[in-house]
Amino acid sequence: MASDEVILETTEVDKSFGAVHAVRSVSWKVYRGRVNALVGDNGAGKSTLIKLISGALQPNSGGFRVHGEETRIGGPAGAFNLGIAAVYQDLALVENRDVVMNMFLGSELTRGPGAIFLDHKGMLQQAHNVLDDIHARIPNVREMVRNLSGGQRQAVAVGRALIRGGEIIIMDEPTAALGVEQTQEVLQLIDTLRGQGKTIILISHNIQQVFEIADYISVMFHGEMLGTRSRDEATEAEVVAMIMGKRSP
Amino acid sequence: MKSKRYLLAALVIALAVLTLAACETQTVEVQVTRVIDVTATPRAMTFHDAAAIEAETAPHQCQPLASLPTEFSQPWRLGFINPNLAHPFFGEWSGAMKSAAEFYGVEFFESDAAGDYATEPDLLETLLLNDLSIVGAHGPNVYEGLALRALDEGIQFIGIDNGPSEYTPIVYGIPDGIAGMRGAELLVEGVRKRQAEDWAGRELFFIELTHGGIPACVTRTGSAASTFKEAFELDDDHVLMADLTTGRSAEDMVNDTMTAHPDGVFAMIPCWDGLGIGPYNAVTEAGNEADVMLVTLGGDEPPAKFLKTRPMGYYGFIEFQPYCEGWGWVEVALATLEGLPFETYQVRKAITQETVDQRYAELYESE
């Protein structure tokens, strides 16, 4: 554990929505090149925390250190610039657009003066490259996203994160809606990403799955960060107990 | 110039004849006769009789506006965009135009703007596909564009009640100045009668109900105002105007005027029937019916029906005879095509409470 390098750190991050105190002074470390799982019951504050990290929300107080440097994450664009890319639970895909356009959504390649015109050829090439790198099985990148399987969609969303230059890839319940086979596909995808040195933040309900793939397991309860365990040190029973709110000694 | 055109026409017809002759020999003789007609004696034909037209148009008894030949130089095709077939006045036009076209033996094509003048340019595009010889419309808002478009296609445009424009050299319709004068004459007659009775010694005002933005209205009611003013030797302070372009309703303007002159009596002429009947009803409602006298211009079924109820101060109307106006349009169009002279349309019929029952029965209860 000591040998692993911290790539992202939150320091006493706090977020309230009116009377609801969603995230309470969370200080959390995310390790480079590892799968960092974030677990907790519904309403434990996981989604809020990753929205703060991905810039979709701004904290009431507290700060972030990325690559050891104090920083502000001002919106999704700011997060992209820091190499943080979120793959949301609904994947934020546009059903009526093809794979390539979805992968480059909001960061389209352009050519010509003023960056007005799309570089269709360049995007096609890069999309192929990225999808090949993560071993995604998408036969036709001009296919509309609405015709893709759950696993393929996940690959498109991850592909988008990589295209953005994502070093830290946040995956929110990536397997929640998937069948067995596609779940395996996604776990393989996560493994592939780790193999390429990417940092993964994985949010999941599925403890078994977390133990199968994660390197670190962090538990949230009622907006607080209860603690982080290395997978090798922790037991399923301990983690489940923490999810139920038992602080470990 | 003219003979050159005839020569050209003859040539074209001869060519057509030759073509036709190739397939059908029987028509040749007829066609050739026509060619000779056109070139040698352009106007040696028989003409329709005015009495026959008066009989044909009963009960309206229209006076023909042109003496038209029984056979035309070409099979003319007339087109007209009716502003609203569902409107009684314009509906009369339509019936009359169809009957007139049938009577004179020409083809007539009609479209219906159904009250929306803005559709007329589109309707014209379709109507033009009928290879028209001449086209007309009642479009106070768009007729100049229609005329320009028709000229584009080399077709004459004759509007109804539109007024002049550089694109429409031929102006046809209600002679506004005369119509206003006739209305004033009728009103003078009514006012004089009242002055011999309950209006004796009362201060007389004239109210011109008009729309300052419509040239036809300005002419119509303006002529009425000056006629009335002259008859009673009124000064300018007693000749008032209620103009719709001020954005206020005629009802309000009349009521305000009457309030301003509580001892006065008021004679009114509107640009069209409804513009007078509306304020008249408002005055009645306010209990001042005895202080107004109204003569309206137009006189189709609704005002006739109202006049039949003998409203105290509604003396009568000048009937524009929409049927004869529609019939006359066909005559003017055909006269224009044939290069024949035509007369302007006249409004002669003044209808009062004494004559309205008979007139109503003639026009609306004959069937």
Place this chain on the structure above:
Amino acid sequence: MPIQQPESQLATSIRSIQRKQVVQFLLDNGLFIAFVLEVTLFAIAVPEMFLRSRTIEAILRLSGPAGIVLASYTITLISGQIDLSTAQVGGMASLMFAAVFQLLEWPLGVALALTVVLTIAVGLLSSYLIQQGIPSFVSTLAVGVVSGGIGFLIINLAKQPGMIRLVRPPLRDIANFEVAGVPFVIPLMFVAYAIGWVVLNQTKFGAHIYALGGNPAAAALNGINAVRIARIVLVTNAVITGMAGILIAGRQLAAQPGVEGLGQSLTAALFAGVALSGGSGKIERTLIGLLFLSTLTIGLGILNVSAPMRQLINGLAFVFAILLDSIRQQMATR
């Protein structure tokens, strides 16, 4: 028997897939089929009148200015906004222009500039309301009423009879300008579609329009500025509608409060498969949708169909277009 069951299930599912493919094919190509069918029917019913170059020219003439508006309207719809103010904005713009150019006799450029400023303001008002969370069809409906009001106000201030004559050269000559016997608005319309196609398919802005219309939440999460796009799209639409209104007024030699024909944009676009909810549709198809409706207008006119009946048929066409949209939506989510 137990073996047969899965087979029959398979057969059913194959048949259902086939049926779906047939429906999808019809949805994709129905417009072309309907257009060909329409032309064929009219050609059979009134061959000597319908099958002429003049008739085709009339159909294109009818399509001209409305077609230019429809090009930008399609883009607006794809971005997820429905603009119900076109007829009034077109009318207001033409009146503004006519008041300044015809009545005040100011130079053409000044009149155009003032009109553009007014239409920009109207577009900004619509986008402001949308930014406040009001759905576009409500916002633009309200803005349409306001625009109509401004139009009437202009007429009233100018003391004109429900319209303003517009006969001052050179506008009269520009609006009625013909190239080789063809009104220049017809080629202009095709140019508008070409530009629209490039914007939608070849630019980053177009990609963002599709994304925003298809999934606004996803677009926002990916850093696409929805407010900015809605603003640009609505302002552009208002300006182009205003320019088309001036063209129509120039052709009619009169500016009026409402511009006929611009209101049909929605029907034409839905016919062409532009989704009411935004995010999908092809601009080249809306051109066919427009030609379909123009052909219908001309064809019914040739057949001398009465005015109430024509209105009914136009209404039914709109109903059918909405129905088509709904079927398309269901197909997409199934």
